[in-house]
Amino acid sequence: MDAQQAEAGGDGPAFGFLTTLDSPVHGLFGGYLVVDSLGRPLEFHCTAPVKVSRAQQILYGPTLPGQLHGRQVGGALLAEGKATPAVVLTDNDAMLHVRPHTKLPVALVRRAAPAEVATGFVVGESVVSPHADDAARADQIAAQLVSLAAAVDLCEPFERIRAALDEAARH
Amino acid sequence: MAGIDQLGDARTPPPVRSFGGDDFALPRIVVAGGCDLTLPAPPALRLPVAMPPPAVMSVAPLPPRPRVQSHFFARPVSVPAPAATPIRGREAVAQPGVEVGRTAARRARVAPPKDVVKLSERFFYLLQPDLETMLRGGKLAFPRQPFPFQFEGMAFLLPRHSAVLADEMGLGKSMQAISSIRLLVRSGEARRVLVVCPKGLVSNWARELADWAPELVVAVIDGDPARRRWQWSLPDVPVKLANYEVLVRDRDLVAELGLEFDLVVLDEAQRIKNKSSQTNSAIVSLDRRRSWALTGTPVENSADDLVGIFEFVDAGQINERMTPKAMAGAVTDHILRRTKDKVLTEMPPRLDRDARIELGAEQRETYRRAEEEGVLRLAGMGREATIQHVFELVLRLKQICNFDTATGESAKLERLEAELEEVQASGRKALVFSQWTETLGRLRDKLAPFGALEYHGGMSTVARDEAIRRFKEGRDHSVLLLSYGAGAVGLNLQFSQYVFLFDRWWNPAVEDQAINRAHRIGAAGAVTVTRFLSASTIEERIDEVLRRKRALSETILAQADGPTSAGLTAEELFSLFELAPPRRAAA
Numbered sequence: 224m225d226a227q228q229a230e231a232g233g234d235g236p237a238f239g240f241l242t243t244l245d246s247p248v249h250g251l252f253g254g255y256l257v258v259d260s261l262g263r264p265l266e267f268h269c270t271a272p273v274k275v276s277r278a279q280q281i282l283y284g285p286t287l288p289g290q291l292h293g294r295q296v297g298g299a300l301l302a303e304g305k306a307t308p309a310v311v312l313t314d315n316d317a318m319l320h321v322r323p324h325t326k327l328p329v330a331l332v333r334r335a336a337p338a339e340v341a342t343g344f345v346v347g348e349s350v351v352s353p354h355a356d357d358a359a360r361a362d363q364i365a366a367q368l369v370s371l372a373a374a375v376d377l378c379e380p381f382e383r384i385r386a387a388l389d390e391a392a393r394h
Numbered sequence: 395m396a397g398i399d400q401l402g403d404a405r406t407p408p409p410v411r412s413f414g415g416d417d418f419a420l421p422r423i424v425v426a427g428g429c430d431l432t433l434p435a436p437p438a439l440r441l442p443v444a445m446p447p448p449a450v451m452s453v454a455p456l457p458p459r460p461r462v463q464s465h466f467f468a469r470p471v472s473v474p475a476p477a478a479t480p481i482r483g484r485e486a487v488a489q490p491g492v493e494v495g496r497t498a499a500r501r502a503r504v505a506p507p508k509d510v511v512k513l514s515e516r517f518f519y520l521l522q523p524d525l526e527t528m529l530r531g532g533k534l535a536f537p538r539q540p541f542p543f544q545f546e547g548m549a550f551l552l553p554r555h556s557a558v559l560a561d562e563m564g565l566g567k568s569m570q571a572i573s574s575i576r577l578l579v580r581s582g583e584a585r586r587v588l589v590v591c592p593k594g595l596v597s598n599w600a601r602e603l604a605d606w607a608p609e610l611v612v613a614v615i616d617g618d619p620a621r622r623r624w625q626w627s628l629p630d631v632p633v634k635l636a637n638y639e640v641l642v643r644d645r646d647l648v649a650e651l652g653l654e655f656d657l658v659v660l661d662e663a664q665r666i667k668n669k670s671s672q673t674n675s676a677i678v679s680l681d682r683r684r685s686w687a688l689t690g691t692p693v694e695n696s697a698d699d700l701v702g703i704f705e706f707v708d709a710g711q712i713n714e715r716m717t718p719k720a721m722a723g724a725v726t727d728h729i730l731r732r733t734k735d736k737v738l739t740e741m742p743p744r745l746d747r748d749a750r751i752e753l754g755a756e757q758r759e760t761y762r763r764a765e766e767e768g769v770l771r772l773a774g775m776g777r778e779a780t781i782q783h784v785f786e787l788v789l790r791l792k793q794i795c796n797f798d799t800a801t802g803e804s805a806k807l808e809r810l811e812a813e814l815e816e817v818q819a820s821g822r823k824a825l826v827f828s829q830w831t832e833t834l835g836r837l838r839d840k841l842a843p844f845g846a847l848e849y850h851g852g853m854s855t856v857a858r859d860e861a862i863r864r865f866k867e868g869r870d871h872s873v874l875l876l877s878y879g880a881g882a883v884g885l886n887l888q889f890s891q892y893v894f895l896f897d898r899w900w901n902p903a904v905e906d907q908a909i910n911r912a913h914r915i916g917a918a919g920a921v922t923v924t925r926f927l928s929a930s931t932i933e934e935r936i937d938e939v940l941r942r943k944r945a946l947s948e949t950i951l952a953q954a955d956g957p958t959s960a961g962l963t964a965e966e967l968f969s970l971f972e973l974a975p976p977r978r979a980a981a
Contacts, residue, residue, distance in 0.1 A: 253460070256521060263528075264467050264521040270460035279456065290456055299459040305466065375527055387520045391463075394513050 235260030238371050239304065239311035239327065240380040241297055241318055244388040250274035252392060253296035254384035257306045262375035264383075268303045269391055270296055293320025301325045309367040312351070314381045319354050328357040328364055332377050347372035465514045467521075501526055502545035507554050508727040525549050534576060537605050540569070541915070543737040548574045550730045551686060556708035558663070558687045560731040562906075566915050567688045568602050571659050574686075576607040579632050584656035584684070586632065590677065591661035593637040594851065594880050597859050599661065600635060602886075607633075615640050619647075626651055638665055638673050645676040655682040658706075663687035666706055667699035677706050690910075691903040692729070697721060704728075734913075744913045745922045748937075750929050751805045757798040761931060764794055769971050784967045788932055795928040796833050796897055806896060806926045807840055813924065814844050817892050818872040823865070824892035826875050827908045829899055834875040837896070845870040849885075850877035862887075878904055881911065888917040895925045898933060902940050935970050 240256045250272035257266040273296060280287060297318050301311065312332045313319065322329045330353040335345055343352030344361060346368045353361050368377065501524035506516040522528065525545045529536075540548075547570035551557050561567050571589075578584035591599050596614060603612050615625045615636040622644055625634070641648075658680050660666065666674040685707045693699050697718045704711050708728060712721045753761060768787040772779045797804045810826065817824045828834050831850045838846045845868065847861045858880070865874045866889065874887070878899045890912040899905050913921040927933050 258523075259469075261527075262523040264518070265469065266467070267465045267517055267521055268462050270462050273457050273460045275457065283456075295456055295459050299462050303462045303464050374530060375523055379523070379527075383521045383523070387517050390516055390520055391513065394516075 235370060236309040236367055237265060237306045238368075239301075239306075239308035240384060241300060241311050241313045241321070241329075242315055242381045242384050243292055243296060243318070244385050244392070246272060246392050249392050251291065251296065252388040253292075253300050254388045255297075255300035255304060255311075256380055256384050256387075257304060257308055258371075258375070258380060260370055260374065262371065262380065265306055266304060267384075267387060268300045269388055270299060272392070288317035289320035292317035293322070294324055297321030298324035301327065310353075310357075310364045312377065312380075314378065322354040322356055328360055329354045330357065330364060334378055347377060349377040351377070465517050467518055502542065502549040504549045504553050509556075510553070519553050525552075528577065529573075534573075534580070536573075540573070541566075541737070543732055544570050544573075547730060547732075548577070552577060554686070554728065555684045556711075556728050557685075558689065558692060558703065558707055558725070558729045560689055560692045560729055562690055562731070562733045562910070565732060565734065565737065567690070568599065568661065569606050571661075571686060571688055572603055572606040575633065575657065575659070576610060578657060579610060584632070586653075586655045587634070587657045587659070588655045588680070588682075589633060589635045589659045589661065590638060590641055591635070592665065593639055594855070594858065595661060595885075596635060596637050597855055598885060603633065603635070615644070623647060623651075626653060638677075642672050642676045645679060648680065653681065655680060657684040657686065658682040659686045659688065660706065661688045663689040663703050663706070664691055664699060667695075667702035669702045669705055671702075674702055674705060678709070690907060692731075695901070700725065742913070742917045743920045744909070745920055746925070747923070748925045748927055749809060750927050750934075751809055752929050753795070753805050753931070754798075754803050756801045757794065757803045757805060760798045760800050761791065761794045761928075765791055765932070765971075769973070772971065772973055779968075779973070781967055784971070784973070788936075788967070788970065791932040792897055793830065793833075795931050795933050796828070796830070797836060806928070807837070809926065810837075810894060810896065811841070813892070813894065814841065814873055818844055821869070822872070822892065823887075823890040824873045824894060825881075825887060825890050825908075825912055826873055826894045826896050827878055827881065827899075827905075828875070828896040829878050830897075831877055833896065834877060837875050841873055841875070844872045846873045846875055847871050848875045849881050850875075851880040853880075876908070876911075878908055881908065885911045886914065887911040888914045891917075891919060891921055893921065893923045895923070898925065898927075898936060898940070900936075900940075932970060939966050939970075 237257050237259060240258065242254055244252045244254065246252060251274070252272050253270040255266075255268040256264060258264055273291065275287065275291060283290060292315060297313075298321055301321060301324070308327060310328045310330055311321075311325070312330055313321075314332055316331060319329060319331055330351050331343070332349050332351050335348055335350050343350045344365050345351075346365060349372070351365065351368060353364055357364065371377065503524050504519050504522050506519040510516055510519070525548055544566055547559060547561065547567075551559060551570065551574040559567050559570060561570075575584065575587050575589075579587070589599060589603075596616070600612060600614055603610060610633050611631050612633045612635055613625050613628050613631040615622055615634055617625075622640065626644065626647060628634075636644075658677075660677065666677050668674060687703050687707050689703065692703060698714050700721060701712055701714050704725065711728070712724050716724065752758075765787075768790065772783060772787065775783065793799065796806060814824060826834075826837065828837070831852050834848050834850055838848050847865050849858050849861045853861070861874070862885070865871045865887075874881075874890070876885075888911075893909050893912050895905060895908070899908070909921075909923050913923070925937075927937055
C-alpha cells in the first residue's frame with residue numbers, strides 16, 4: 224500500500240467503482256464510488272445526464288460507446304476523484320476506454336462464469352479482467368482485491384451506484 | 395470565357411456577370427422559302443448566375459464532458475473490535491460466535507428515511523454496503539444468526555432519528571435495537587445511549603445486552619440517590635440502562651447534570667401513551683438526538699396511545715384530532731411492524747385451545763350465590779351503581795371461578811394438575827398466568843410436586859431473576875407461575891412448550907404478550923396455549939367481549955378506521971349482568 228492509498232483508505236487501500244445508468248428519459252448518468260477496504264463509501268461522483276444525437280450515433284458508429292462512456296463520462300468522473308484507489312473496477316466494457324485518460328489501473332469485473340475465467344482471474348464470486356495496459360500488474364491487483372472481496376461482493380457496489388444515480392435522476 | 399466582365403467585387407454584391415452581343419452569336423435559322431431571317435442579338439443580357447453558398451451543419455464530435463457533482467463522506471470511525479467476543483448463553487454453546495452469513499437470499503439495505511431531503515445525505519445511506527456486509531466488516535459476531543427480517547429491522551432503525559419498532563411480541567425487538575446500538579457505537583455515531591425499560595425488565599435487558607453486544611459497557615442506574623448521581627455522571631459508559639420510575643425520580647438530576655444522549659431507546663413504550671403522565675413528561679424532556687420506541691402494542695386501547703408515544707418519537711407529527719387513517723399516513727415512515735405470520739414461516743406452530751371447565755357442585759353453588767347477591771345489590775343501587783361496583787363483582791366472581799372461597803375447591807386446578815402431569819412426564823416446561831398473586835400463591839402450594847416457582851411483582855428483582863434461573867436450569871421445575879403484570883412483558887422463556895391462562899386478562903394484547911414469552915424465536919417446537927374458561931360463568935361472557943375486540947390494534951395499524959377502545963367500556967361491563975349503565979348527569 225503506497226502513501227496515497229493509505230491516506231485514502233483508513234483501514235487499507237481504497238477501491239474505485241465506475242459505471243453508468245442509462246435513463247430513457249434523462250440520458251446517460253455516470254457514477255464513480257470510492258470505498259475503503261471494508262466497502263464503506265469515501266467518495267461519490269456523478270455526472271449530469273448526457274444525451275447523444277442521432278447524427279453522433281451515425282458518425283461514431285460502433286466506436287461511440289467507448290468514446291462516450293470511457294473518454295467523456297469516465298474521464299470526467301475520474302478527474303474529480305481525490306482518493307487514489309488501488310484499482311478502478313467497472314462492470315461496463317465500454318468504460319474500459321477510460322484507461323488512456325487516467326493513470327489508475329482499470330479492470331472489468333463480472334460475475335464468475337466458466338467461459339470468462341480464461342480472460343482474467345477469479346476473486347470471490349467474480350472474474351476480474353484488467354485492461355490490457357495493466358496486464359502486467361494483474362497479480363498486484365488480484366492481491367489487493369482479495370482483501371476487499373473478503374468484505375464485499377465485488378459486483379455489489381455497482382448496485383449502490385445505480386441506486387444513487389436513480390435517486391439523482393428523481394431528485 | 396472571353397468577353398465576360400467581372401462586375402463588382404467583394405464590396406459590391408451581388409456579383410452579376412454581363413455578357414456582350416458577340417458572346418451571344420445566336421444561330422441563324424434558315425427558313426426555306428428564300429427568306430433569310432436573322433434574329434437580332436440583344437445588346438446585353440444580365441443573368442444572376444452566382445449561387446449563395448450552401449448552409450453548413452456542423453456536428454460536434456461528442457457532447458462536452460458532463461458536469462460532475464462530487465460528494466465526500468466522513469471517514470468511517472474505526473473503533474477497535476473486541477479482542478475476543480465472549481459468548482454467553484445456551485444457544486452460544488451450540489453455535490459459538492456466529493459470523494454473519496453471506497448467502498442471505500435478501501440483503502437488508504439501509505434506505506434513507508423520507509425526512510432526509512438533502513441529496514448528499516440520501517447518497518450517504520444509499521451508498522452504504524448492505525447490513526450483513528457492515529456487520530461482517532465490523533467483525534461483529536452474534537450469539538446466533540439473526541433472521542433476515544431482523545436485519546431489515548436494523549436497517550430500518552439505523553438511519554432514523556425517529557422510529558417505532560412495533561414488531562409483534564417475540565420477534566426480537568430488543569435484539570434488533572441492541573444490534574443497531576452496537577453499530578452506531580462502533581461507527582462513532584453514538585457515544586451516549588440511554589435505554590429505558592420497565593423495572594421488571596432491567597435485568598432482562600442487561601442480559602440481552604451482554605449476549606448481543608458483549609463489548610459494550612453498560613451502567614444500570616439504580617440504588618440510592620448518591621449512587622445514581624455517580625452512575626448518571628459516568629463519562630465513558632456508552633450505554634446506560636434505567637427503569638421508568640428511576641427516570642421520573644431523577645428527572646431534575648438528569649437536567650442538572652446537563653446530560654445529552656445520542657440515542658434514547660424506550661422499551662415497552664406504551665408506558666408513555668398517556669401524554670399527561672409524569673412518565674411521559676420526564677421522557678419527553680430528555681435531551682436527545684435520536685428517539686426510538688419499542689412496543690408490540692403501540693395502539694393498546696385507543697389511537698390516542700400512539701399520540702403519546704409520538705410525543706417522544708417525533709413531537710407534533712400526529713395529534714388526537716386526526717382520524718386513524720390520517721394518523722397512519724403521518725407515521726408510516728416512522729413505524730415498522732411485522733407479525734409472526736408474515737415473517738416467520740419457520741416459526742413453530744402455536745396451538746390454541748379453550749378449556750371449558752365445569753365447576754364442581756360446591757364451587758358452582760358458591761358462584762351462583764355470589765352472582766345472584768351481587769346482581770341484586772347492583773339492581774338495588776339503581777343509578778347509584780358505578781363501574782367500580784360492577785368491577786368489584788366481576789373480580790369476586792372471577793376469583794370464585796379460580797378457587798371456591800368457601801371450600802377451596804377448584805375445578806381449574808384439577809384440570810391443571812392433570813395437564814402438568816403430562817408436561818412433567820415428558821420433561822417439558824409450562825407457564826401458568828393469573829392476574830392475582832394470591833391465586834399464584836395457592837397454586838404454588840398445590841403444585842409443589844411439579845416444582846412450581848413464582849414470578850410476580852410482589853417479589854424482589856433478585857428473587858425474580860433467581861426464579862427464572864432455576865426454572866430455566868432446573869430439571870425439577872416444570873412450571874413457572876407468573877402474574878400478567880410482571881410476567882407478560884420482556885421475558886424470554888422460549889424453552890417452555892405450554893402456556894396456561896388460569897384466568898383471563900381484560901385486554902387481549904396483554905394475553906398475547908404473556909403467550910409470547912414462550913411462543914417466540916428460538917422456540918424448539920410447537921407451543922400449546924390453553925385458556926381456562928369456567929363454563930356458564932362471567933368468564934365466558936368476558937371472553938365473548940374480548941373476542942370481538944381482539945383485532946382492534948391491528949385494524950388501526952393496517953390504516954383502517956376502527957373502534958377507538960379495546961378495553962371494556964362501562965356499557966360492556968354492565969351488560970355482563972344484563973344491567974343498563976347509569977346515565978351521565980347532564981352538564
